[in-house]
Amino acid sequence: MTVQEIADDTLAVTGTVLIAIAALGLLRLPDAYNRANAVSKAAALGVVCVLLGVLILILTPATAAILGLAIILQLLTTPFGAYAAARAAYRSGAPFSAGTRREDLPPPAARQE
């Protein structure tokens, strides 16, 4: 195995394990806010690791441009997507888990009945 293959396999395995951890969080965490947190952090880092591994293995100018743009867009858009999902969950009145201590925002209209 060459150094290139070892680096590629390490990055791809790391990324896939991070995505699997995100799936574990989606399966086991108690409410929608915790699940959005797990999915946004772990899955974004995992997919960037996988794309970097693929970029090391197929290193041409065309793939470097495509994958570099994809990595930048993934890093820019994932936090906003998670923010939009969590805000929609709060405004649609998704219930908190039992361990939630305080709620600083005023209750949304969906929860005021």
Add this chain to the structure above:
Amino acid sequence: MIVIDVLLVILTAVLAVVIWRLLTGPTDADRVVAVDLAFVVFVAGTALLAVRLRAPSALILVLAATLVGFLATVALAHLLERRSP
């Protein structure tokens, strides 16, 4: 190549978790989060398949799926927000 095969099997298991959450998620917010993870799995799986099948032209799908995944998450979140409960 055997490493990539194992990784693709792991990603399939992740998709099974996503489908389970889509079917049983207690609120619609959980389903939006599950769709977000499904697009992430699609992006990673397409990139690995491009290596596995030796088809670098398939990498353009990665770029398209990144944009479609972001737009799908934001659109579903807006639908969830605007719908009267």
